[in-house]
Amino acid sequence: MQAVQFSEHGDRDVLEYGEFPDPEAGRDEVVVDVKAAALNHLDIWTRRGLPGVELEMPHIPGSDMAGVVHEVGEGVTRFEPGDRVALIAGVAGEHSEFTRKGDPTLAHDFHIIGEHVRGVHAEYAAVPAANLVPVPEGVDWEVAGSASLVFQTAWRMLVDRGEIRPGESVLVLGASGGVGHAAVQIADHAGAEVFATASTDEKLRYAEECGADHTINYESDDFAAAIRDATGRRGVDMVVDHIGAATYEDSLKSLRKGGRVVTCGATTGPNPDAGLNRIFWNQLSVIGSTMATPGEADEALDLVWDGTFEPRVRDTLPMSEIARAHEMIENREGFGKVVVIPDSEL
Incomplete structure (x- = not known):
């Protein structure tokens, strides 16, 4: 073969x-x-x-x-x-x-x-x-x-590990990638208000088609500052971050007090500064998830097969x-x- x-x-x-x-x-x-x-x-x-x-x-x-x-x-x-x-x-x-x-x-x-x-x-x-x-x-x-891989990974991140609930706000980083575009669809399906980041306006339009309510071009805008402005400085309930070192600090900054970041990977590096002062003061949760x-x-796949997710x-x-x-x-x-x-x- x-x-x-x-x-x-x-x-x-x-x-x-x-x-x-x-x-x-x-x-x-x-x-x-x-x-x-x-x-x-x-x-x-x-x-x-x-x-x-x-x-x-x-x-x-x-x-x-x-x-x-x-x-x-x-x-x-x-x-x-x-x-x-x-x-x-x-x-x-x-x-x-x-x-x-x-x-x-x-x-x-x-x-x-x-x-x-x-x-x-x-x-x-x-x-x-x-x-x-x-x-x-x-x-x-x-x-x-x-x-299979991206939808099952994103499903576990948001539904099982992140325990997403209707009405919550979720920030999905790298929404144009495999896990990212699956996470946008799952968060929208769960009844969340979805914020999404990507590097071009074209990718952001695709993210909107997948269910994003708000989009941020991270090449031109500070996404943590944009989230604070959009939420009246409250922050979002959950951040979906599979990018790692390049985004971790701003992921923590984007969370409300008591919020949670869920991660399944670190494409830009696995060892950011831990940000422990922000974690304990704001009582944040950092949650790992695999497959x-x-x-x-x-x-997850039943919802792909019936056309709910694409x-x-x-x-x-x-x-x-x-x-x-x-x-x-x-x-x-x-x-x-x-x-x-x-x-x-x-």
Whole structure:
């Protein structure tokens, strides 16, 4: 088969699209004929190299995909060849206490397909059957292949960890990215007043289409000052921040007393000043969130499948143009997800 792969960490020039051994289904695995896959920022981090993460080389990236079941292992009963499926990328050991309690993201052995083990940017991918969900007929492959990671991540951030409530005010940073544009839609669906930031007026118009009530161009405006002005110096109830060091201080400044910031990542760096004086004086909460439980993922994706939520696709490229796809993510070009399709499907 043909697969996206790299044999060393580095810049985009380490990426190749070429021959790779066909996968075989283990006892509890399914081989999927991939129809569409999508990129996330973690693909960039994985390619560059993550501290403490050692990969089997060559590595196939990719944590989002959808396709048709091609083969099932002898222990698989949930799926059969021909079924339409999408990937849920988070994996935890089946004997973990947190897995048994329904929250595998807290397991000590939790890992992510595509980040810690070989991923799905290939013509075929072998994945645990437990990490697949059915995709209804009529759902486009580009939608099915780009929704899972960002919508489940944003759903857990806002609904489970952030405990969003109708009538609250929510600031979503980086609303043009995958998690950001999903968070805007989820916050709007929850009945919140939604503030959103992005770097261009065009991206802000897209954010409004996704449900943002107020928008702020962070390239030209101080978003913390803009929030204080817009809320009569009160601040918002919640900030959704997946950007990290570059925005953390202003995220805290944007909160009302007793407010909360929820974070799932740090694309600009993981070690900002803690801001403890502001946290204790204003009694703020800083809440971490990673991926989602299977139940949370199902809740989020059901609302994608029925059209309530819509993953926006900024571009669709053949997998052989994977370096260009990475470039779009790194340079923050466009709004929403970048989808890649096996060249054999074009």
